[in-house]
Amino acid sequence: MTIETRALRPIPLGLSLATFLAIMYLGCLAFALVVPDRGLHVAWSQVFPAFSWTWYGIVFGLVETAIYGFVAGVIYAPIYNHFNGR
Numbered sequence: 661m662t663i664e665t666r667a668l669r670p671i672p673l674g675l676s677l678a679t680f681l682a683i684m685y686l687g688c689l690a691f692a693l694v695v696p697d698r699g700l701h702v703a704w705s706q707v708f709p710a711f712s713w714t715w716y717g718i719v720f721g722l723v724e725t726a727i728y729g730f731v732a733g734v735i736y737a738p739i740y741n742h743f744n745g746r
Contacts (some may be wrong), residue, residue, distance in 0.1 A: 667741045669739040674733030675730065676733065679729070680727075680729065682725050685721065686722070
C-alpha cells in the first residue's frame with residue numbers, strides 16, 4: 661500500500677482560510693449582538709486596530725480578517741510542502 665502525498669497549493673489554501681476566517685468573524689459579530697456583555701470588543705481591538713462598532717469598522721475588520729487568512733495560507737503551504745518532502 662502506498663500513501664500518496666500531495667503538495668498544498670498556496671493560493672487555494674489562502675482563499676479557503678480567508679473565507680473561513682471571514683465567516684467566523686461574521687459569526688462572532690452576530691454572537692456579540694446577541695450577547696453584548698461578553699467583552700469581545702477588547703480582543704477585537706487588539707487584533708484589529710481599526711475595529712469599531714460602525715459600518716466602516718466592521719467592514720474594515722472583515723477585510724483585515726480575509727487578508728490575515730490569505731497571507732497565513734500562502735505562507736503555510738510552502739512550509740508544509742517543504743517539510744512534507746515536496
